Amino acid sequence: MTEQGRLERFLRTDPRDVGCDEAMAVLHVYVDLVAAGQDAAGHYPGVAVHLLACGPCGEDFAGLLQGVTDDPAGRG
């Protein structure tokens, strides 16, 4: 990627982005869909966009997904 492309990507905003509050409100639902191998981004496209754009929410998503997939109780 060119330097201009890198900056362009950083500055680009997506109107589908639902923001942190809305994404965190359904994070558990989204994570269960991902963990079950379902199309979470298809169900919640605005959440998917946000999790890619927002570092902290992306971290919460990664942490919760790891927590449920590593859960010794399994995912029955």
Added chain:
Amino acid sequence: MRADDLDEDSSAWLRRLSATGGERQEAERDLHARLVRIALAEVRRRSASTPVAGPELDDVAHQAAGDAMLAILAKLTDFRGESRFTTWAYRFVILEVSSKLGRHYWRNPPVRLDAAQWERLPDRLGIDPARHAESAGILAEVRRVVDDELTAHQRRVFVAIVVDGIPLDALAAKLGLGRNAIYKVIFDARRKIRRALVANGYLEEPGVEQR
């Protein structure tokens, strides 16, 4: 949602946590042990991206598990079965870890608020050091837009997050704002900067803009 509409594991958690006496106490101990395990794993996963370290990191995990436990018990009737119970519950502890790491950042911050380390911007944006010179013009324009066209609040937040690399949750804690409020400021600032760069011929693509 009725308990018999839930998956077996979630139904059992609700039944045990809604019981009385020893059954409920045992369920609370089980859940707390899980929250502690999740919190410890999470602070370790994030250890490279936070200045919080050592025993303080474990303290954050235990505090997060305790506070999450209280929140879960207080909101048990809010659980609607949209996910597994454990996923719903673990979300509380993950969000508590984020919030507490944000607050603990200021005990020993690697960067002070309002440091404005503009010379670090190319690195923050992932620009190859060998190409800093050729990107100097466009980055100077970014700084001009930040200085001249952002509001004072937008400028302070943009500089803290993007230029100085202060974690968003840490800035939110410092300014007494929610994460979403900070994100929205950055979102609007990015859009404003981009529009200015396009208007002044530094960027060409129309990109996604409307909102």
